[in-house]
Amino acid sequence: MTDVSALDDYCNELFASLGRSDQRRWGEVYLRGLLTVPGRKSIRRISELVVGRDADQSLQQFVNQSPWEWAPVRRGLAEQVGRVLRPRAWVVREVVFPKNGDSSVGVARQYAPTAGRMLNCQRAMGVFLAGEHASSAVNWRLVLPRAWDDADDLRAKTRVPEHERSKPAWQYVLDSFDEMIGDWGLRPAPVVVDASSDPGVFPLLSGLDERRLPYLAQVSPATPALPVNLVGDTRRPRTVGQLAAAAAQRGRTTLSWRDGRTGASVGSEFVVAAMPGQPVAGDVRHGHPHPRARHIVAEWPTGAARPRAVWLTNLGAAGLRETVGLLRARARVEVDVNRLTEEFGLRHFEGRSFQGWHHHATLASAAHGYRLLCEAGGEALAEERLRPHA
Known part of the structure; x- marks a missing residue:
């Protein structure tokens, strides 16, 4: 990340799949806001403190209504951070988004395993590429409660695609891996997942076995x-x-x-x-x-x-050393989840539409990923480089 601006270079690669120049420009503006705006990173505050004028409508359009696809951006993020982090594990982590009302997509009163209690919340499953010293969230699935399958009014209001239906958490996880391996072409790493509150642990493990994933x-x-x-x-x-x-x-x-x-x-x-x-080792069944x-x-x-x-x-009985390394990777993810949700604004979003939620989760992950790359390269973020272009 050299030349005129490290962030410019990062965004040029990250947003290469966005078809319009205005989408790429607002993507960079939003990323700058997530990186620099103190406190709550609302669209209004990003507009005021980064753009310096009333740009709420344009940012709102970019995040909530603009039809850009988030999967290619996530793939670009995974490729950029993967080159530096050299991930030793893919760590699955539930992230909970507590909500006061019921107007945001996927909100319900439901049990949140990471919180250990019932909450009115959104739940999401994130996949983190975890290296020796850092981790980065690169893929997300919003968990839809079963009640949302037949809630036609809520689905229409929050623009949930017809094919999006409630699934067990383990199925969301396997879907993420299929996308990362099959569509993105990533080289898989050992999977680390907390299924201690999930009665569906054996379907998950069977799915991982079928995919030959450690x-x-x-x-x-x-x-x-x-x-x-x-x-x-x-x-x-x-x-x-x-x-x-x-x-x-x-x-x-x-x-x-x-x-x-x-x-x-x-x-x-x-x-x-x-x-x-x-x-028995080497046993072959059904070919x-x-x-x-x-x-x-x-x-x-x-x-x-x-x-x-x-x-x-x-991993085998002799893999204790590798096990400890994977547990250290999971501990690193816990640190980065806190940074992602607070320092980079993952939870600072109303998340009312399905598309808006995925756009914001992608951009917050990209902001966190950029900071990790700067830290890994020993670079300091220069304030003048983060200011919007005149």
Whole structure:
């Protein structure tokens, strides 16, 4: 990112798919606003502080009504940040958008796993490319509650496309991966996902296995280790938590690493257990090799009666070091989610239309991605470069 303006270069590549010059210009203006406007980054404040005149209507049109496609912009973002981040994981993260009213697209009173309670909110599933020191959200799915399938008035008011219907969260995740791999041509990385509150964890894992994607999925310790009708002996462990506890009695492995933020040495004990009923290596069924066997990995604090967290993985029993690396990538995403939602305005949008929500989520992600690229390159954002052109 050199020449006249780093942001100019970034936007020229990012918005290359936008067919009109005015769309590309307003895209850059909006991005500048998300990067520089302090506090709440509303369209009005961006108009006042970036453009310096009344441009509300033009910005509103660009974000909410203009028919530009967000998928090519997201692909461009993924390509730009991917070249620098060199992602070691694709981390799936739910992001919750609390709402006071019911006029925004996809709003309902619903359970939000990351909040751990019922909220009046929008829910979205984001996919983050996570590297050693940073992560960037590159793809989004807005989760439509089931009640919205038949809410014709709300769907019309918020311009929800006819084909958009409620799905399980895991299906939104798989759809995102299909787009990223099939349409965008990205090279996949191991998937890290928190499914500890999702009863649909096995359809998700089966979908990842079918796509030959390695994964580390946090699950509830109460997750069944086998279907009930296959557990003949009632004394046999029935849950992944019980299997992890049995394996812990046979010994644990201590691993240590450097905290990416503080530099301090941290460590924890881990347990690995095989899932019962796994296929024989190299087994072929219906003409296709069976996916790699799943294992249980549990992090077990010293002296604790229960594990801190339990995961299912197809990385293999010898992949503990890689597991720790993936957990560090997930921790990095938690930092960047906070930056994205507050510092770059992801939640500072009413999100009333389906198209507007996706446009804003894409642009907020692009603003965050630009800042990450500057930080990775050791560049400081020069204020004069962020001012709009005269």
